[in-house]
Amino acid sequence: MTHDSDDRMSPAERRIGATLAAIFGLRMLGLFLILPVFAVYAKTLPGGADLTLVGIALGAYGLTQAMLQIAFGAASDRFGRKPVIIFGLLLFALGSVIAALASDIYVMIAGRVLQGAGAISAAVTALAADLTREQHRTKVMAMIGASIGLVFAGSLVLSPALYGWIGMAGIFWLTAILAIAAILVLVTVVPQAPPVPRATGRLVDVLADGQLMRLNLGVFALHLMQTAMWVLVPAALVADGLDLGSHWKVYLPAVLASFVVMVPAVIVAEKRGRMKQVFNAAIALLLLVQIGLYAFGEGVWPLAVLLTLFFVAFNILEATQPSWISRIAPPSAKGTALGVYNTLQSIGLFLGGALGGWLAKHFGPGAVSLFCAALAAAWLLLAMGMRPPALRNAKPVAQGAD
Numbered sequence: 001m002t003h004d005s006d007d008r009m010s011p012a013e014r015r016i017g018a019t020l021a022a023i024f025g026l027r028m029l030g031l032f033l034i035l036p037v038f039a040v041y042a043k044t045l046p047g048g049a050d051l052t053l054v055g056i057a058l059g060a061y062g063l064t065q066a067m068l069q070i071a072f073g074a075a076s077d078r079f080g081r082k083p084v085i086i087f088g089l090l091l092f093a094l095g096s097v098i099a100a101l102a103s104d105i106y107v108m109i110a111g112r113v114l115q116g117a118g119a120i121s122a123a124v125t126a127l128a129a130d131l132t133r134e135q136h137r138t139k140v141m142a143m144i145g146a147s148i149g150l151v152f153a154g155s156l157v158l159s160p161a162l163y164g165w166i167g168m169a170g171i172f173w174l175t176a177i178l179a180i181a182a183i184l185v186l187v188t189v190v191p192q193a194p195p196v197p198r199a200t201g202r203l204v205d206v207l208a209d210g211q212l213m214r215l216n217l218g219v220f221a222l223h224l225m226q227t228a229m230w231v232l233v234p235a236a237l238v239a240d241g242l243d244l245g246s247h248w249k250v251y252l253p254a255v256l257a258s259f260v261v262m263v264p265a266v267i268v269a270e271k272r273g274r275m276k277q278v279f280n281a282a283i284a285l286l287l288l289v290q291i292g293l294y295a296f297g298e299g300v301w302p303l304a305v306l307l308t309l310f311f312v313a314f315n316i317l318e319a320t321q322p323s324w325i326s327r328i329a330p331p332s333a334k335g336t337a338l339g340v341y342n343t344l345q346s347i348g349l350f351l352g353g354a355l356g357g358w359l360a361k362h363f364g365p366g367a368v369s370l371f372c373a374a375l376a377a378a379w380l381l382l383a384m385g386m387r388p389p390a391l392r393n394a395k396p397v398a399q400g401a402d
Contacts, residue, residue: 010137012191017140018321020128020191023085025091025147025183025402026175027120032155033162033171034058041168047105057109064116066346070203073339077332081127081193082300084221085120086183092118093179098174110174119180121345122338123209129326129334130193137326140318142266146259157248204335205330214382215325218283220344221379222317225286225372227352229293229310232365233303250304258311265316276388279320283380290373294366326390 009017034041038058042048076084092115099111125144132140162171206212237247269278289310296302322338329337359367 001016004149004214013132016131018142019185020124021143021147024124024144025151026039026178026182026249028148028151032152033159036164037159047104053105057112060109060112061116062310062350065119066343068119069122070339072119073335076123076126076335081123084123088118088120088132089179089183093176096172096176098167121342122335125322125338127193138266138319138323141323146315155250180288184299203336206340208334211328212337214386215321218342219321220348221342221375223345223348224352227349228356228368228372231356231360232368237295254308255311257308258315261312262315265318280383282313282316283383286339287376294369324389
């Protein structure tokens with residue numbers, strides 16, 4: 001194999017990245033697609049006038065994700081990545097069907113709980129790490145991470161239209177069908193991962209690893225900031241004269257523009273061995289965004305610029321963190337390590353909205369930005385003491401799948 005071929009992703013690696021990004025994005029679709037319309041729909045269900053129950057229905061997905069990520073990650077180490085992903089997608093599809101048929105808010109909550117029980121994030125990212133060379137792993141993780149931003153922006157655009165066309169039940173049926181389609185794609189397109197050695201007691205080792213835990217605390221902070229921001233941003237755009245149906249005109253360009261910056265940043269991190277520098281720069285950019293939201297968070301254009309910068313930092317960190325974990329985690333505990341990582345991610349998603357709402361209610365919107373700025377500053381201090389991962393040029397496991 002020549003050096004030039006090492007510098008380029010193989011067709012198999014590109015196909016694996018795109019396929020796993022689509023599967024990962026599907027999981028987030030179940031969370032994001034209902035957000036803009038669920039509160040309106042819930043009022044039509046018996047029990048849906050109780051805002052506490054509506055909030056439980058929305059948050060149940062994230063809670064069960066958080067509870068089961070480690071179990072699914074560890075199971076993928078023991079039983080293989082694909083069987084665990086298929087099982088999780090089947091749970092997700094069954095939960096979607098129950099939600100589609102829900103006759104009251106309690107059945108809806110049960111459906112959302114089961115949707116979230118399909119906690120496949122750790123197994124998907126572990127499979128991506130198994131099937132790609134280390135020098136290209138961050139690019140593949142970037143594809144998976146970018147799927148979150150695209151799904152979020154796409155959900156804001158598509159959700160109201162889909163709700164008007166096929167209703168909430170139709171949206172849930174659609175997610176069930178897509179989950180089954182994802183299983184077929186996984187089985188037919190993605191090659192089998194190589195076996196990993198079995199071990200016991202790995203969770204303790206993962207939790208005791210200071211480098212891994214700094215990354216885990218980082219993803220917790222990142223997603224807490226993300227959801228806390230969305231407590232403020234929609235209302236701020238409305239206050240600045242942009243109606244809710246037009247918010248996609250800000251979100252979608254911000255996400256797309258961020259990719260233009262993210263891609264060269266990931267290339268620098270990978271090819272030039274600048275992972276730590278790019279990583280810390282992205283955290284510093286998050287800090288500047290939160291300060292900017294506090295000082296200049298009024299007006300559509302300032303918000304659009306700040307959101308673009310946020311998505312630049314968010315997408316870089318979404319790409320580099322799981323890649324970093326997959327490199328430093330013990331091979332036999334890769335799924336477990338990513339399970340812990342995704343658990344902290346889910347907890348951050350859940351707490352961000354609750355904490356952001358509480359701070360905004362009691363201390364005003366500026367308190368949310370200041371808290372997030374302090375969190376970003378603390379994260380940056382932790383990250384400065386991290387050791388960059390060593391890059392080992394391994395042969396592509398999936399090369400034979402061309």
